Each structure stands twice: as C-alpha cells, then as structure tokens.
Amino acid sequence: MTAPAASFRSSPRVAIEPALLPWCALIALTALCLVLKTDFPWLVTFPKEWTLPLAAGVNAVTDAVVTVVQPAFRALSAALEAPMRGARLVLVWLPWPAVMLAVAALALKSSGIRLAVFALLALTYILLAGYWPQSMSTLSLVLLAVPISTVLGFALGVLGHTRPGLRPVLLGALDLMQTVPAFAYLIPLLLLFGFGPVVGLIASAIYATPPMVRNTLLGLDRVPSDISEAGLMSGCTRRQQFWHVEVPTALPQILVGFNQTTMAALSMVIVAAIIGGFEDIGWEVLSSMRKAEFGQSILSGLVIALLAILIDRLTIGFAKARPAGPTAAMTWMTDRRLAIVLALAAALAIAIRLLWPNETLLPATGLRMQVGGINQWLLGLVRDCAWFFDGLRDGVLYCLLLPLRIGISGAAVPAIWGFTLSPTANATYAVAVLLACALLLHRFNWRPALALLVAGTLLYTGFLGFPWPVFILGIALLAFQVAGLRLALFAVAGFLLILVNGLWGALVQSLYLCTLAVLLCLVIGGALGVWAAYSERVSRILKPVCDALQTMPQFVFLIPALMFFKVGEFTALIAIMLYAIVPPIRYVEHGLRHVRADVVEAVEQMGATPVQTLFQAKLPLALPVVMLGLNQTIMAALSMLAIAALVGTRDLGQAVYVALGKADAGMGLIAGLSIAFLAILADRLIQAAVAGRATT
Template identity: 85%
Template sequence: VLNGALDLMQTVPAFAYLIPLLLLFGFGPVVGLIASAIYATPPMVRNTMLGLDRVPAAISEAGLMSGCTRRQQFWQVEVPTALPQLLVGFNQTTMAALSMVIVAAIIGGFEDIGWEVLSSMRKAEFGQSILSGLVIALLAILIDRLTIGFAKAPETGSTRAMRWMTPSRLALSLAIALALAVVIRLAAPNATLLPETGLRTQMGAVNQWLLGLVRDYAWFFNGVRNAVLYCLLLPMRVGISGSATPAMWGFSLPPSALAVYMGLVAALAALALRRFGWRAAVAVLAAGLVLYTGFLDLPWPVFILAVALLAGQVGGARLGLFSVVGFGLILVNGLWPQLVQSLYLCTLAVLLCLLVGGAFGVWAAHSERVSRALKPICDALQTMPQFVFLIPALMFFKVGEFTALIAIMLYAVVPPIRYVEHGLRHVRADVVEAVEQMGATPIQTLLQAKLPLALPVVMLGLNQTIMAALSMLAIAALVGTRDLGQAVYVALGKADAGMGLIAGLSIAFLAILADRLIQAAVAGTTSTVWTAHMR
C-alpha cells in the first residue's frame, strides 16, 4: 500500500492535484507548500526504508547484545549506520522541492525565485528567465555537493583544505560569521547590503541579441523544424501509410513498395528469431506494424492485447491484469486519443534520448575529459526547473509538437548519459582484461562484453528516462500538444477536478507500468547474466 501511494505521489503530475488543493485551500503560499511536500516526500521515504533495511544484521545483533533498548537500538545503532542513505534521500527531496518552485509560484506565488522565472517567461524576457533558472540550478548543485560530501568520504582521501579545516577551526569560523552578522544588523538595521542594480536588469541586450538571431536565421530554424516534423514526427503519428501522400511527402507509395516493406520486416523478424529468440522477432513485427500504421491508427484492441501479453510474459499475470484494467479505464473515460498522442511523443523522445545520451555516455565512460565536461551540463539540465526548458525551444522553434519534443529531450537526456557511463565504468576489470587478451577489438569489447554486463544499469537508466519524459507531458502541453498533459492543463483551466485527476492518474499509470516492466526485465537479465557467469 505504501509503495503504491509513493508511486502515485511521484508520478501524478502536479497540475492534476492542484485543482482539489485550490478548491480546498484557495490561492496562497500554503497550497504551494502542500503541493511541494506531496511531490518531494517520496524520495525521503524510499531512501529511509532502503537505508534501514540495509543495516547489516551483525551490527543490529551487536547492539542487542550490548543491552540496547528498542529506542536506543534505533537511534544509536540503526540510524547512524543508515545515515549515508538518509542523506541521499535528503538530497533527492531537496532537488524535488526546488523543481516545484515555479509550480508553487503559479498557485500561490510571492516574490521568490520561482515567481521571478514565471514573470520573466510571461514577459518573454528570455535572458532573465534563463538567468533565474540558473540560480535555482546552482543552488541545487551546491546542496547536492554538500550532501554527497557528508554521505561519503572522497575516494582520493582528505584534501589539503579538508585537513586544515579541523572541527575547532570550523566552529571558530561559524562563531566569527555569526558575530559579524549581529554587528552589521545592530549597526545598520535597515541596510540590505544588496547591489542596487542586479545582473537581471542588464539582460536587455541579451534579449535583443537573441531576438535578432531568431529573426536572421528563421529560415534555418524553420527548415530544421519542418524536416523533423515531416520526416520523423508525422510518420510516427500517422505511419508511413498516412505520410506517403501527395499532401505531405509529395508522392504516394505504389503497391510494390508496400510489398518490399513487408518483406524487409519479415526478413528482420526472421533474423531476430534466429539470433535472439521469438521475443525479439515479435518486437520487430510490432515495430514494423506501428511504423506502417502509426500510433493514431493502431487498433486499440491490438495494442491492449499486445501490452497485456508482454506484461504477463515479463512480470506475471498480475502485471498483465494491471495493464488491461488501466488501459480499459483510460478507454472508457474517453482519453484514448490523448493517450496515443502521449505514447507517440514520449516513445520518440525516449528513443532519441537513448541514442544521443547513450552515445555521450559511452564517450564519457572512455574519456575523463569528456566526463568532466558533461558533469556540470548534466547537473544544470537535471536541476533546472522544467518550465525553463520551454524557453529556448519556444524561442527558436515556436509553438508545436517539435518544440514539445525538444523540451522533453532536454530534460530526459540526462539519465541515459549518467547511467550508461556509470554502468560501463563499473564493469569488472578482470572480465574486460580477459576479453581483450582473447584479441577482441575495442568495439567488440564494448558491444560483446561491457554493454551486456552493464545492461541492468542501462535498463535502470531507461526507466528514469521514461519517468522524466512522462513528467514533462504536462509542461510540454503549454506549447501546443494534444496529449494527456494537455488534458490535465485544460482541466486546471476549467477547475475540473475529476478530469484533471483522471488524466493525471493516466500518466501515473503509464509511468508505473513502465517501471514494473523494466524492473521485471532487469531482474530477469541480472539472473541470466549471473547464471552465465557461474557457468
């Protein structure tokens, strides 16, 4: 029950539960506080459960044998042992709370940093809004580094500065800082000691330069948008059968081309059957069908049956039944067209993020310089408020599905970079050395040794990529999509709490289903790899 509640709190878009909160409490900071607490609580709960569960049995038994009471056992034995994991939970909770500052500003904003970002976006002040978003990102990165430093010791040992800052010197520094603050407060009680003109007021030239750039190179940005729209987005939405028309592509496919396409899909399915088994062959056939019909024209009974069979095969009968019930509720509530739009947009974004992020992750895993360069970029992308991603996308590509795709990718490209790099860097060195001594080339070592062994970690990265893409649906709806995020946003505008919750729960259902499928696949993959290693 608790895990289910935490899943809903993390996956239901914040816009969905803003409506009942507004109806109950009205506008104001309290509503923003409650919404932020709902979204930010699950990471702390999960990490607390994980940390206490991973306390070694030997340590617990030693505490009991020393005569500890149950309260002493908890506070003096279990909590100190689980402290590193608890600090990770504090880290993630802080990140989640900071990511909610703009949503909180919408429903109860006052003059905080979230309100500054929102006000700048409404005035189309792109420079000011990005600068305010960077302030939030820098604050999040600072808290991240501090909590990581408390959670674990540096791998290279204590640095020179850490050795110099002894506890007594730290206490003396804090005392001096506190005394200086008291003196300044008493000597100048009305002084703010802030600059009269902030950097934000000097961003007008940047705004003019950006607008000039968009105006002068509009032909380039429009060309990129149209190329992706007609060659990638439309084929995914309406399929090759709907795109290959004189109105879209300027030509129609003859029957011979259809026969060639079917033969190619059949050949790929046969090759997948021979090399990877029947599951891969079925996946190739399903991909070929979706590519031909598109997501919009795919019959809903076929889709529900296929997902239910996949869920039952990977996760068991309960997961298959869960998928049928969830899709059935979406269907009877009239949200199937919006669901299909969400699936097609998120599927395309996840695939592109895996390609781009996976490539950068492989590069970073083999190059320290690239890893150091990507780390601050990934930190900024991961901690920047989601609304900020709409600014560059809107500025260069205007309103439309391509803009939504860019915004989703900017937020969801970080997990594949981090997890692919982490997985490849932590492959056992003796296995890699054995493969290299057998004469394998670097490409063969990567494809046949490192990636298969890192597959569980990569799959977890896929899980996080899907979660990030789904969480951006409600934000991306602001730039013209017609998916479940748009349904949530429209319900918020109409104060329709029922429709907002149904659309939000539909997004949560997709996230939970994807999470359970990938968890089951990772468990099966891990057991298979371990069995092969033991043999």
C-alpha cells in the same frame, strides 16, 4: 523396423516455443483489425458515446467532501502562512555579506575550497543579476517544505521498516506520489487550501517526501545484523537500540534522502509560482517566459540552476564521505570553527542592520534591469538563424514526429510529403519489413523479429491509427510473459480506465512523443556514455554538464527550447530530451566501466576487435545497468509531459494542465493517474525483465 520408418522417426522436428503461439494469434488479430478498421472505425477511435462520466462522479464526491473539510484546511493554511512569511522576512532581512560568509563556511566544511569558491561566485551572480530578494523568498519555501518532508518521510520510512506488512501499500503510495504530475494534485489542494503560497508549500512537501521515505527504508534495511545484535547484547532497550545503534548506522543513507528531498522541493518552485507563490524566483521565470523575454528568462533560470547545484553539493557533501578523504580545508574547518564563523555572520548581520537600517545594500540596477540589449540580441539571433532552426524543426516534424503519429500511410500525401503511396510502394514496404524480420529470426530468435514487425506496423499505421484492442492485448500479453498475471491485469485495468474516460487520443499522443524522446535519448545518450567510458577527458567534461541537467528544475528546460523553436511538439520533444538524456549517459558509462576485467581480457585474447569487444562482451554484460538507465529515462520523459504541455502538446499532460485551469478535479486526477499508470507499468516491466535476465 524398415529403413524408411527409421529414417522418418529420426528426422528432426521444428520446435515452436509456447510463448510464440499467443503472439501469432495477436498478429492475425492485428491484420484482421487493420482490414476492418474502415468498416468499423471504433476499432481505432473509441466512440465518445461509450465513455463513462467518471470525472463528473469524482467531482461530485470532491465537492461534497471539500464543503465539509474546507474550514479545517483553511485554518491549517492560515497557520502555515505565518511561519512561511516570517521565514521570508528573515531571509530578506539578512544582508548579503552575512549570508555569503555563512554559506562559504558551510561549503568549506562540506566539500572544501572549490565548493566555497563556487558558492561565492554563484551568490555574487545572484546579487549582481538583481534576483537576491526573489532568491531568498524561494529559499524560505524550501526551508519550510524540507523539514516537513523530512520528518514525514522519516516517520513513514520507520513505519515501513518496522511493519513489513504495510510496505507494499507504502511503496505503492510512493510510486503514485512520484509519478502523478504535480498539476494533478494541485487541483484538490487549491480547493482545500485556497489560492496562495501555502498551496505551493504543501505541493512541494508532498512531491519531496518520497525520496526521504525510500532512503530511510534503504538505510534501515542495510543495517548489518551483527551491529543490531551487538546493541541488544549490550543491554539496550528497543528504543535505545533504534536511536543509538540503527539510526546512526543508517545516517549516511538518510542524509542522501535529505539531499534528494531538498532538490525535489527546490524543483517545485515554478509550479508553486503558478498557483500563487509570492515574489520569488519561480515567478520571475514564469512571467518572463509568458512575455517571451528570453534574456530575463535565461538570467532567472540560471539563478535556479545555480541554487540547485549549490544546495545539492552542500547537502551531498555532508551526506557522503569523500572517497579520497577530507581535504585540508575541510579538516581545518572544524565544528568549533564553523560555529564561530556562523556566529560572526549573525553578528555581522545585526551590526549592518543597526548601522544602516534603511539600506538594502543591493546594487541599484541589476543585470535584469539592463537586459533589454540581451533580449534584442537573442531575438535577432533567433531571427537571423530562423532558417536553421525552422528547417530543423520542420524536418524532424514532417519526417519523424508526424509519421509516428499518423503513420507513413497518413503522412505520404501531396500536402505533406508531395506524393502518395502506390500499391507497389505499400507492397515493397511490407516485403522489406518481412524480409528484415526473417533475417532477424534466422540470425537471433523470434523476439527481435517480433519487435521489428511491431515497429514496422506502428510506423506504417501511426500510433493514432493502431487498433486499441490489439494494443491493450499486446501490452497485457507482454506483461504476462515478463512479470506474470498480476501485472497483466494491472495493465488491462489501467488502459481500460484511460479508454472509458475518453483519454485514448491523449494517451496515444503521450506514447508517441515519449517513445521518440526515449529512443533519441538512448541513441544520443548511449553514444555519449560509451565515449565517456573510453575517454577520461570526455567523462570529466560530461560530468558537470550532467550534474547541471540533473539539478535544474524541469521548467528551465523549456526556456531554450521555446526560444529557438517556438511553440509546438518539437519544442516539447527537445525539452523532454534535455531532461531525460542524463540517465542513459551515466548508466551506460557506469555499466561499461564496471564490467569484469577478466572477461574483457579473455575476449581480447581470443582476437576480438575493440568493436567486437564492446558489442559482444561489454554491452551484454552491462545490459542490466543499461536497463536501469532506460527505466530512469522513461520515468523522466513521462514526468515532463505536464511541463511540456505549456508549449503546445495535446497529450495527457495537456489534459492535466487544462483541468487545472478549469479546477476540474475529476479529470485532473484521472489524467494524472493515467500518467502515473504508464510510469509504474514501465517500471515494473523493466524491473521484471532485468530480474529475469539475472536469473538466466
């Protein structure tokens, strides 16, 4: 063998990963589509003549079915309306001193003296604000929706536990129930049940059922096998073993499901008010928002927030044992004493109504009647600070929202930015992106370089200017490499459904708004989570704030956003961020606090600085937990789309809301399923990515 030949054979070869090759082909296709989009505009804008009348077909089927089954559902509506109005009459009839006594006793038993004091303060505020009857009406809806959801959810959870073959179908149905906006399934409910509070009750029960199903499944699946075997060895029948062994063991997790079900039902009160709720607190929030009465909207929104926090703490206190054990007050309030106090509260209610049958015992003028000054003050604040709020809104709109939507190439015009991009500027931008990609490729690997290249292209063209064939193929390729062929086919089918129904423009609007909201939540929430992980004081401050944000119904977030920033995309962005910022805060803090101490100590002993320890040790180890937070952030952002549609967006949420106004069941269902598709696709992608990282 000659020396040159030996030298040639021993020279290293540049290895190209097989996973990179299809992305190279996709990059070439993207470049070709961008060059040809002027000559072939259908590459960017899907032609209307190519759409299919699927919504009209759904409407035809719906009309035929509704005509047949409507009498039965109207009869069911009448049957449900009687107990609903009866529960409202009973709660409104109860005098407030008796209600306060009963709730304080339950709070003392649930979590101790601090929750009892909070309960009394919250109920006192509701009383003084003048919203006591409306709050009782809201509780009547919750008290009827929660038992329906609890019984139905428990039954479905037991069915999924005992019949594993049905579990995939059941979990798929739960995903749809939790991700399809409530506005979407309000349309067929309105057609079946008619207009009125019963529709709100049914919608609340549907929305609140999945948490009970999932927690029942989780609790029964986690029953230790040795406990089940002990029950069988004791001679229990299958029914006895289930009710006397498995259910008591799973009860703490089932009670957590009851807590989440209650909160989900309460979060639907404003949606219920939209389609015919009686005089409840949801209607007060909605009507005050429509009138731009920000003082009333804040007062009534605070009522919902206080009720949500109080109910959450009450139910979670009964569901979960305190890590430090029960407090002295909890120990003192035995079951017998609790029963005595509740009996005294009932006797007090009867005595008050017998002695003062015509007295409401409510304040003659609540804060809501004297809030005109607050309205004027708030309007004055908004007017005096308009320079700041308008400047912030316009700055984000023209420098961030608009470029993401129409791209730098579309935003850089004299009417928006005051200049146009020259060929030199375009070439400089392209070179800068390519150089940054090359640096990432050299420093890390091809994946972050590819991500930066995609981000740079999207920022230049905008979501609206990006070719839809490339977008669909790119998501399908990503799904295939992360999770396999089934998810890739699911992605293609979902996007094609959106495309042929003429919703691609609305989809793009949803994607760019949710993408920006999620990125900002990750940056801001992640930074707060890191801060909380390193500071106990910050953690204590953020905990009640996060609790309040998590328990508030979605509509409440529109109040401050609408008050300061008026109608528009920026207002929707703020509302989405307020609702979606909690998961990154909590998951980042939790992930960093639970990193293995020995690994951190080893890194510190090697001389790493705190910043190096954070970015090179703690965050990589906490990445699976942080990814779960990303998952929850995306879910929260997508679930706010239909709510944000009330303040002027033009996305899939707006399509759902418009369909509700027109009673267009077909378009409402398709637009709602489109949002659910995005949520499920994102969930499956992130789950597969976390699972893949765990196995490596």
